[in-house]
Amino acid sequence: MNTRAAVHLSPSDALTALRDAAPLVQCITNAVVTGFTANVLLAVGAAPAMCDLPGEAGMFAGIADGVLVNLGTPGAEQRDGAREAVRATERWVLDPVAVGALPVRTAFAAELLEHRPAIVRGNASEILALAGAGAGGRGVDATEGTDAAADAARGLALRTGGVVAVSGAVDLVTDGVQVVRIGGGDALLTRVTGGGCSLGAVMAAFLGVCEPLDAAVAASTLYAAASERAAARSTGPGSFAVALLDALAEVAPAELEDRARVERTAVGTAGGR
Template structure:
């Protein structure tokens, strides 16, 4: 199924509405383009009622949060939901302040199709004690698996936990995705850009398969880019090239039961 989604992604080049943080905008747009989608970084509230329904998917990342941006994120999610458009929530460091936590909970209540976060973000969003530091996880993916399953069942969504080995679940099914590189956390906004790529896949297929395909695509590209890179700077260039070069039939190689 994952290979069919990459074929569809490149054939359809879906428009992906990305409301993301200032740090991630350029990286996320380039990642979606390299994979085969069409990104749009639109966030003005005056445009959302008309623009969001045009899109194949919406992604919301709360990295550089402010009150006006919360209003835009909330409105876009409402419009997506009303128009049955899949959307992905990335609750970046939602536990660092009451303001951020409230925004994450408000958005979660609007029913995203996919929730993507690191282990600490998922554990704390499930109401458990985590050990994250800012946007960095202090917990392992394995530690977050039960919390991810509980969130998926309780909220009726797909949860993707990203780290050295990713985990994705809809509360019943689950899978791990292996690969990537130690250089990936050394390049800012790659995690945020993965959320945008999940949106591109969600525009062309079911949420569980979309999350799994996006994770596999990222891991494969990371592994291949690292083999050619001399450090974080050159890794970025090779990573975009690798995203574009991954073929549909190769995605399954990164997936583990």
């Protein structure tokens, strides 16, 4: 099993490390978004591999620097590949797409949680449903705001021993003790198929160079900075999708400190939620 020691890095240092290392990222992911996800990983400086076949998925996870398991289109064969992968690595991200109302993926997400993902990434409705505190959203769309899932996210993080990242207008990332809020970004991200799914893949890429909390924060911060840059030169969702790939490649590490608005609070202290 690949068990690289965790390293604590700021978002800017994490991006520098990612581009230097070009981590290998295995994606067991949604059939709707494979091409866009691969292009996003290439843009940030990682190496994508869409390896989800049973008999190969576990072997590949053992050599990958990070693994994404996305439940967008969880066919039986892909579920078996995911089972192999999560037994072979500790550096993996669970994206519980549309859990709650749909029984097959909801049960499978609960099964995968027992293997302790390093990061769980979802929208507020998905995180609430995964934590047993809600019924899910409207398909893949959230019906709750980020702060509504804050307590569920902290509880889920403590239960798994990992990190939970809640995507929204203001992203929330927690390890159950610290809570990090990342502002910024652009609403056009919600108008592009694969925007959230690809963010999970970028978190998996950062797992190859830093510990889970820093990986989730760095990925969310990079996405916020890149989406703002892309939106400034786009006329709509189509041009935004192309501009986002360019922006992910262009964002300088220093921008993650200078442009992203990151607020850290410790649970139970003044200002904590």
